[in-house]
Amino acid sequence: MKALVGYYSRSGNTEKMAQAIAEGVKKAGLTVDVKNVKDIKTEDLLDYHAIILGSPTYYGQMAAEMKTLLDESVKYHGKLSGKIGGAFTSCGGIGGGAETTIIGILQAFLIHGMIILGESGAYHYGPVSIESPDADVTESCIKYGQKIATLTKKVFRE
Amino acid sequence: MKALVGYYSRSGNTEKMAQAIAEGVKKAGLTVDVKNVKDIKTEDLLDYHAIILGSPTYYGQMAAEMKTLLDESVKYHGKLSGKIGGAFTSCGGIGGGAETTIIGILQAFLIHGMIILGESGAYHYGPVSIESPDADVTESCIKYGQKIATLTKKVFRE
Amino acid sequence: MKALVGYYSRSGNTEKMAQAIAEGVKKAGLTVDVKNVKDIKTEDLLDYHAIILGSPTYYGQMAAEMKTLLDESVKYHGKLSGKIGGAFTSCGGIGGGAETTIIGILQAFLIHGMIILGESGAYHYGPVSIESPDADVTESCIKYGQKIATLTKKVFRE
Amino acid sequence: MKALVGYYSRSGNTEKMAQAIAEGVKKAGLTVDVKNVKDIKTEDLLDYHAIILGSPTYYGQMAAEMKTLLDESVKYHGKLSGKIGGAFTSCGGIGGGAETTIIGILQAFLIHGMIILGESGAYHYGPVSIESPDADVTESCIKYGQKIATLTKKVFRE
Numbered sequence: 001m002k003a004l005v006g007y008y009s010r011s012g013n014t015e016k017m018a019q020a021i022a023e024g025v026k027k028a029g030l031t032v033d034v035k036n037v038k039d040i041k042t043e044d045l046l047d048y049h050a051i052i053l054g055s056p057t058y059y060g061q062m063a064a065e066m067k068t069l070l071d072e073s074v075k076y077h078g079k080l081s082g083k084i085g086g087a088f089t090s091c092g093g094i095g096g097g098a099e100t101t102i103i104g105i106l107q108a109f110l111i112h113g114m115i116i117l118g119e120s121g122a123y124h125y126g127p128v129s130i131e132s133p134d135a136d137v138t139e140s141c142i143k144y145g146q147k148i149a150t151l152t153k154k155v156f157r158e
Numbered sequence: 159m160k161a162l163v164g165y166y167s168r169s170g171n172t173e174k175m176a177q178a179i180a181e182g183v184k185k186a187g188l189t190v191d192v193k194n195v196k197d198i199k200t201e202d203l204l205d206y207h208a209i210i211l212g213s214p215t216y217y218g219q220m221a222a223e224m225k226t227l228l229d230e231s232v233k234y235h236g237k238l239s240g241k242i243g244g245a246f247t248s249c250g251g252i253g254g255g256a257e258t259t260i261i262g263i264l265q266a267f268l269i270h271g272m273i274i275l276g277e278s279g280a281y282h283y284g285p286v287s288i289e290s291p292d293a294d295v296t297e298s299c300i301k302y303g304q305k306i307a308t309l310t311k312k313v314f315r316e
Numbered sequence: 317m318k319a320l321v322g323y324y325s326r327s328g329n330t331e332k333m334a335q336a337i338a339e340g341v342k343k344a345g346l347t348v349d350v351k352n353v354k355d356i357k358t359e360d361l362l363d364y365h366a367i368i369l370g371s372p373t374y375y376g377q378m379a380a381e382m383k384t385l386l387d388e389s390v391k392y393h394g395k396l397s398g399k400i401g402g403a404f405t406s407c408g409g410i411g412g413g414a415e416t417t418i419i420g421i422l423q424a425f426l427i428h429g430m431i432i433l434g435e436s437g438a439y440h441y442g443p444v445s446i447e448s449p450d451a452d453v454t455e456s457c458i459k460y461g462q463k464i465a466t467l468t469k470k471v472f473r474e
Numbered sequence: 475m476k477a478l479v480g481y482y483s484r485s486g487n488t489e490k491m492a493q494a495i496a497e498g499v500k501k502a503g504l505t506v507d508v509k510n511v512k513d514i515k516t517e518d519l520l521d522y523h524a525i526i527l528g529s530p531t532y533y534g535q536m537a538a539e540m541k542t543l544l545d546e547s548v549k550y551h552g553k554l555s556g557k558i559g560g561a562f563t564s565c566g567g568i569g570g571g572a573e574t575t576i577i578g579i580l581q582a583f584l585i586h587g588m589i590i591l592g593e594s595g596a597y598h599y600g601p602v603s604i605e606s607p608d609a610d611v612t613e614s615c616i617k618y619g620q621k622i623a624t625l626t627k628k629v630f631r632e
Contacts, residue, residue, distance in 0.1 A: 059386045059424035060598070067380035074374070078278045095602035099573035100423055106268075107261070107416055108375035110276025110283055115309065118268025120236045124534070125268055128569035151273065155312050216548070217582035218440070222541035228533045253444035257415035258581055265574055266533035282376070286411035394594045422584075423577070426592025426599055431625065434584025436552045441584055467589065471628050 001156055003030045003050035003149060008037045008063045013090035013132050014054045020138045021052055021088065021127070024145020030152060032145075037065055042072045046079060050152040051114070052086035052145070053105050060097035061104045062089075070108045081113030084152045086144065088127040102126040117151055119144065159314055161188045161208035161307060166195045166221045171248035171290050172212045178296045179210055179246060179285070182303025188310060190303075195223050200230045204237060208310040209272070210244035210303070211263050218255035219262045220247075228266045239271030242310045244302065246285040260284040275309055277302065317472055319346050319366035319465060324353045324379045329406035329448050330370045336454045337368055337404060337443070340461020346468060348461075353381055358388045362395060366468040367430070368402035368461070369421050376413035377420045378405075386424045397429030400468045402460065404443040418442040433467055435460065475630055477504045477524035477623060482511045482537045487564035487606050488528045494612045495526055495562065495601070498619025504626060506619075511539055516546045520553060524626040525588070526560035526619070527579050534571035535578045536563075544582045555587030558626045560618065562601040576600040591625055593618065 005022045009015040018034050025032040030050070037053075045051060053069075055062035062070075073080065087105035091098040102125045106116050118124050122140050129137045163180045167173035176192050183190040188208070195211075203209060211227075213220035220228075231238065245263035249256040260283045264274050276282050280298050287295045321338045325331035334350050341348040346366070353369075361367060369385075371378035378386075389396065403421035407414040418441045422432050434440050438456050445453045479496045483489035492508050499506040504524070511527075519525060527543075529536035536544075547554065561579035565572040576599045580590050592598050596614050603611045 058383075058390070059427050061377060061383065061420055061424065064380045064383035064387050067374075067377065067383050070375045071380050081278045093596060094568055094604065095573060095576075095597040095599060097423065097427055097573065097598060099569060099571065100420075100577065102569075103261070103265070103574065104377055104416075104420060107283070107413065108377065110264075110274070111278065111375050111413055113276050113278030113282075115273060115275045116268070117273045118271050120239045120269065120271035122567060123569040124271075124571060125265070125569060130568065151313070155309070216541075217544045217585050219535060219541065219578055219582065222538045222545050225532075225535065225538035225541050229538050232532070251438060252410055252446065253415060253418075253439040253441060255415065255440060255581065255585055257411060257413070258419065258578075260411075261416065262535055262574075262578060265571065266535065269533050269571055280409060281411040282413060283411060288410065397594045419577070419581070423599070426580075426590070427594065429592050429594030429598075431589060431591045432584070433589045434587050436555045436585065436587030440587075441581070467629070471625070 001030050001049045001152055002047060003032045003052065003152065004048040005032060005034045005052045006037050006040050007054040008066045013129055014056050016133050017088050017090060017127060017129055017141050018054055020141035021145035024142035025149045028146040028149030030149040037069055040069055042075055045073055046076060049156050050084040050148050052148060054088040055101065057089050057091035057097045057101040060100040062101055083114050084148055084155060085109030085114040085116045086126060086148045090129040093130060098128040099125055115155065159188050159207045159310055160205060161190045161210065162206040163190060163192045163210045164195050164198050165212040166224045171287055172214050174291050175246050175248060175285060175287055175299050176212055178299035179303035182300035183307045186304040186307030188307040195227055198227055200233055203231055204234060207314050208242040208306050210306060212246040213259065215247050215249035215255045215259040218258040220259055241272050242306055242313060243267030243272040243274045244284060244306045248287040251288060256286040257283055273313065317346050317365045317468055318363060319348045319368065319468065320364040321348060321350045321368045322353050322356050323370040324382045329445055330372050332449050333404050333406060333443060333445055333457050334370055336457035337461035340458035341465045344462040344465030346465040353385055356385055358391055361389055362392060365472050366400040366464050368464060370404040371417065373405050373407035373413045373417040376416040378417055399430050400464055400471060401425030401430040401432045402442060402464045406445040409446060414444040415441055431471065475504050475523045475626055476521060477506045477526065477626065478522040479506060479508045479526045480511050480514050481528040482539045487603055488530050490607050491562050491564060491601060491603055491615050492528055494615035495619035498616035499623045502620040502623030504623040511543055514543055516549055519547055520550060523630050524558040524622050526622060528562040529575060531563050531565035531571045531575040534574040536575055557588050558622055558629060559583030559588040559590045560600060560622045564603040567604060572602040573599055
């Protein structure tokens with residue numbers, strides 16, 4: 001089973017989160033590709049059992065570059081149904097739109113008919129980093145990757 | 159495996175949706191209880207593998223009566239993690255807050271660490287009825303119940 | 317005083333809504349420009365007292381083309397503060413992401429420090445058209461334009 | 475002109491924020507009442523030009539006690555149209571539902587036809603305190619109160 005961790009990043013903060021999430025996915029036994037959104041072709045999305053997307057928080061939502069991928073994914077509308085999705089973001093400060101950015105990505109996954117999951121501990125909707133991810137955020141990213149991979153294995157096992 | 163379909167309803171519209179969703183859950187092979195929110199004790203939530211809650215759309219969110227159940231569920235915070243959640247609503251008109259009501263319930267489930275799923279066809283976030291549910295809405299409710307039950311069986315099978 | 321009605325449209329539905337909203341703005345006595353988002357330069361945003369943006373509903377949020385304009389508007393962050401904002405969308409069906417699309421645009425305006433307003437009648441968050449706008453939707457668009465123009469005049473009068 | 479700062483608070487954190495916001499409202503020249511939600515009668519809402527409500531973050535939304543006030547305000551639906559609204563919250567941690575709680579309150583105000591405003595600086599949607607408000611949060615609350623009062627005076631002046 002395979003997972004994609006896709007990110008858009010200018011400062012490198014969201015990319016670091018992507019790497020930590022991928023580490024967690026691998027720990028839980030899935031194959032994982034980490035890709036900059038500019039290197040993701042729409043049809044690539046079909047290959048993965050789990051798709052985890054991260055973007056900086058730009059005006060309370062994912063960056064346009066990430067939205068373009070989702071807009072173009074309409075070509076395969078219905079074909080991503082049943083896959084597992086996850087989302088993460090880096091932002092400039094508390095109350096700065098991080099939650100609405102993550103919820104926005106998760107809503108796109110719901111519209112695709114995908115399965116998403118929350119976390120009763122830190123970062124309920126998905127990992128958030130204020131500026132560069134510190135050790136705690138990195139740990140939360142690793143756990144998030146593990147949790148998504150574990151659910152993916154449950155849902156897709158024979 | 160057991161599912162709860164909980165609802166708050168004054169006009170009976172949300173209750174009818176609850177019955178249709180329960181029919182779908184049963185079709186897919188799960189035991190199901192349909193309960194008015196006033197008859198749900200907080201500890202009841204622990205007994206179910208799937209929890210599906212519906213409320214009329216009141217000011218863009220679930221009714222206070224339903225929110226009370228969720229607020230009190232903090233007593234078992236962490237214990238609902240891994241369960242499957244779903245949400246539905248009846249409302250007065252298009253663009254009247256139905257989507258934000260459903261998303262609000264789903265966010266509470268994410269905060270509990272629960273698993274939720276979307277639909278690539280009609281009613282992406284969860285079933286919506288404008289006033290009383292017609293045949294199409296009822297059909298969507300039945301399918302939604304089936305879909306949640308099917309995911310529940312996948313996630314909780316041995 | 318001047319208002320901008322900006323839209324992204326492929327089918328023409330969102331453009332028709334833009335024209336109706338502009339009609340309302342004019343009725344209430346403001347100068348109005350109606351522009352396709354591809355013809356809006358970021359610095360144009362500085363010239364208007366009110367900015368009303370519309371997009372089709374794509375995966376529960378505005379189209380990437382519209383998001384690009386907002387992302388680039390960061391160049392003038394803080395300079396749009398105090399302006400009046402509004403949002404509208406066309407979508408494929410009920411519960412299809414129209415509300416979350418409008419709320420997404422409004423959140424971007426809040427992050428800019430702008431002022432937004434709701435409607436206690438039809439289309440609480442902003443006008444929604446299922447497919448092509450019918451007479452009722454067109455009427456709601458006209459009223460929405462009037463309402464935003466009226467607030468703009470109140471806020472910016474000497 | 476009069477503003478209401480209504481709050482629900484168990485730990486006292488949200489109440490402290492309410493006091494700071496009220497201080498800002500007063501500074502800007504409005505009369506202000508600070509009230510616990512249990513002491514607010516629905517009809518009281520009619521008396522104010524601005525209504526600012528705060529709640530702890532419970533499962534990503536306002537507490538049921540605050541929602542009850544809003545649900546009951548349907549009795550005066552349409553009569554709050556044109557008033558100014560604001561929202562604030564205290565929460566347990568970053569990414570813990572604070573933003574969705576504030577947006578939830580603001581959505582209720584939009585459905586009432588009210589006017590809301592964002593902030594291009596800290597706390598875009600409304601003030602957020604992680605646990606007890608520190609000096610920075612308190613300062614943001616005071617500024618938020620001032621900003622809402624200033625807009626109220628603009629909108630309601632003769």
